[in-house]
Amino acid sequence: MNRLLMLFAVWCLLVLPTVGGAVDLYDAVQIHGFFSQGYLHSHNNNFLAHSRSGSLKFTDCALNLNWQPLDALRLGAQAFYRNLGDYNENAVVLDWGLVEYQPKDWIGLRLGKIKMPLGLYNETRDASFVLPMVFLPQSIYDESRRDLTLAYLGAGLFGNVALGRFGDVDYHLFWGESSYPDESILQESSERSLENTIVRNSQLSPSRQNPLIPDSFSTLDRANDKIRGAALVWNLLPELRFGASLLHSESEIKVDSDGVSLVAVETTVHGRYVLSAEYHTEQWLLAAEYSESDRTMESFGETALDGPSQSWYVMLCYFPHEQWTISLLYDEFYREKHDKHSDSRPQVRADNGWRKDIGLGLRYDVNSWCNLKLEYHYIDGSAMQLNILNEEDVKRYWSYVVAQLAVVF
Amino acid sequence: MRGGFWIRAGFGLLLWLSVLICPAWSEEGSRYRVIVHSQQQINTLNQSTIQRLFLGKMKRWPEGLPVEVAINTIEPVSSEFCREILCRTPNQLSVYWRRALYTGSAMLPVFYNSDEEVCAYVANHAGAIGFVSVACDPLSVRTVEVQP
Numbered sequence: 001m002n003r004l005l006m007l008f009a010v011w012c013l014l015v016l017p018t019v020g021g022a023v024d025l026y027d028a029v030q031i032h033g034f035f036s037q038g039y040l041h042s043h044n045n046n047f048l049a050h051s052r053s054g055s056l057k058f059t060d061c062a063l064n065l066n067w068q069p070l071d072a073l074r075l076g077a078q079a080f081y082r083n084l085g086d087y088n089e090n091a092v093v094l095d096w097g098l099v100e101y102q103p104k105d106w107i108g109l110r111l112g113k114i115k116m117p118l119g120l121y122n123e124t125r126d127a128s129f130v131l132p133m134v135f136l137p138q139s140i141y142d143e144s145r146r147d148l149t150l151a152y153l154g155a156g157l158f159g160n161v162a163l164g165r166f167g168d169v170d171y172h173l174f175w176g177e178s179s180y181p182d183e184s185i186l187q188e189s190s191e192r193s194l195e196n197t198i199v200r201n202s203q204l205s206p207s208r209q210n211p212l213i214p215d216s217f218s219t220l221d222r223a224n225d226k227i228r229g230a231a232l233v234w235n236l237l238p239e240l241r242f243g244a245s246l247l248h249s250e251s252e253i254k255v256d257s258d259g260v261s262l263v264a265v266e267t268t269v270h271g272r273y274v275l276s277a278e279y280h281t282e283q284w285l286l287a288a289e290y291s292e293s294d295r296t297m298e299s300f301g302e303t304a305l306d307g308p309s310q311s312w313y314v315m316l317c318y319f320p321h322e323q324w325t326i327s328l329l330y331d332e333f334y335r336e337k338h339d340k341h342s343d344s345r346p347q348v349r350a351d352n353g354w355r356k357d358i359g360l361g362l363r364y365d366v367n368s369w370c371n372l373k374l375e376y377h378y379i380d381g382s383a384m385q386l387n388i389l390n391e392e393d394v395k396r397y398w399s400y401v402v403a404q405l406a407v408v409f
Numbered sequence: 410m411r412g413g414f415w416i417r418a419g420f421g422l423l424l425w426l427s428v429l430i431c432p433a434w435s436e437e438g439s440r441y442r443v444i445v446h447s448q449q450q451i452n453t454l455n456q457s458t459i460q461r462l463f464l465g466k467m468k469r470w471p472e473g474l475p476v477e478v479a480i481n482t483i484e485p486v487s488s489e490f491c492r493e494i495l496c497r498t499p500n501q502l503s504v505y506w507r508r509a510l511y512t513g514s515a516m517l518p519v520f521y522n523s524d525e526e527v528c529a530y531v532a533n534h535a536g537a538i539g540f541v542s543v544a545c546d547p548l549s550v551r552t553v554e555v556q557p
Contacts, residue, residue, distance in 0.1 A: 098513055239496050
């Protein structure tokens with residue numbers, strides 16, 4: 001990673017002096033942004049916030065600056081503030097910041113912090129204004145673990161290749177690390193899980209205890225995931241596109257116990273792929289995506305998870321009028337594709353292995369820079385819930401309503 | 410098994426809908442003109458090329474000049490051009506570009522709400538392309554013929 005940062009710095013030093021005074025700032029610089037305020041109210045389980053009693057802690061705000069000093073060169077960055085329940089970034093963070101050099105349509109290079117292409121929509125997950133529903137389908141675009149796939153720090157090759165009457169293909173290859181902030185809610189969740197593991201281990205008879213699990217720990221550190229991946233989108237027709245994306249990642253959680261550093265959890269996502277299709281007309285949009293994530297997780301030398309998860313959804317949007325959108329979503333997630341009812345884990349409830357979401361949404365575009373959304377989701381299954389949001393047992397059947405106002409400029 | 414059924418059903422429906430492609434473009438009766446800078450040596454452009462130009466996928470003209478897109482939001486020319494040539498509504502085009510902007514993929518093209526502004530922009534930018542409902546000054550812009 002240090003090499004990438006050094007390359008980035010050298011790149012800036014080489015390029016910036018060449019852009020001299022002959023820059024038409026009016027044409028070459030753009031500043032834009034967006035703001036959204038939402039309201040979440042859930043029944044039975046909390047979702048992303050302490051939403052059972054209703055929560056207005058759902059604010060997003062972004063400001064971006066793009067500068068194109070040369071035809072093939074662009075520098076851009078977006079500052080982002082989010083206040084979503086306990087997912088309070090608590091600061092303005094760099095959402096993306098990059099240097100892009102694209103000498104040809106078919107080849108370009110991006111360096112910096114770059115939105116991760118995964119499925120058709122991962123890059124847009126924070127730009128709610130452009131989405132038909134408030135949240136993307138959670139089976140593939142899990143909002144509670146957003147830090148894992150939000151952006152990568154590294155380098156990406158991208159481009160668009162024309163295929164004549166067979167449309168064109170967008171591609172994006174990337175290497176780097178996920179941007180994983182220390183204050184991420186996942187950090188807190190990992191600490192809570194480890195505490196539970198220690199308690200459970202101590203309650204076992206000595207012969208059944210895992211000797212690698214410490215009695216206590218002072219600090220827990222989750223390093224940025226090492227990632228690499230690729231995404232292809234084939235735009236067969238202006239209204240029809242297919243996508244395929246692949247992600248590989250490796251992560252490690254270390255704990256400090258009595259001055260000794262121990263590897264607590266090692267997670268390897270051998271391959272997470274997403275297959276996508278989207279078709280739209282003037283009045284309809286139909287999107288479907290299917291994903292599996294083949295991963296191995298070892299906790300203190302014991303295999304905690306080994307095998308693929310499975311996710312898929314179908315979303316249908318109807319535009320009866322250019323200002324109105326009615327959306328219907330069916331979304332399924334299974335923690336383990338080959339053990340959907342957790343038969344191999346009798347110690348956990350079966351419904352902890354799945355999440356089935358039916359959603360109905362309404363969007364009203366007030367004008368070209370403001371829209372309102374209202375939607376309802378009914379969910380069967382307690383998978384994908386972080387332990388810190390639901391102190392008591394997570395309920396199998398739950399629901400939530402979300403409303404949001406978004407403006408852009 | 411049930412998940413597999415829904416996956417097959419979803420993709421089957423998608424393929425079925427895919428036969429309902431964007432209606433074939435016809436120049437007859439069209440009220441828009443596609444214009445480029447007068448120094449551009451281009452007389453015709455096909456629909457596919459225009460789509461790639463207006464969606465930011467083709468960023469350079471064949472001789473290397475950078476493409477500068479001007480989008481006209483005045484009605485009815487905007488709806489007519491977007492629907493017939495780009496196979497999307499003006500709102501869908503706007504969302505397409507905002508998605509690219511907020512994800513760090515691209516800068517926005519210029520949006521104008523009058524034919525005169527689009528004519529002036531194209532006249533003053535060698536790599537510009539736009540669409541208008543009226544004839545611009547033939548000394549400063551060139552009207553290109555749109556081919557299927």
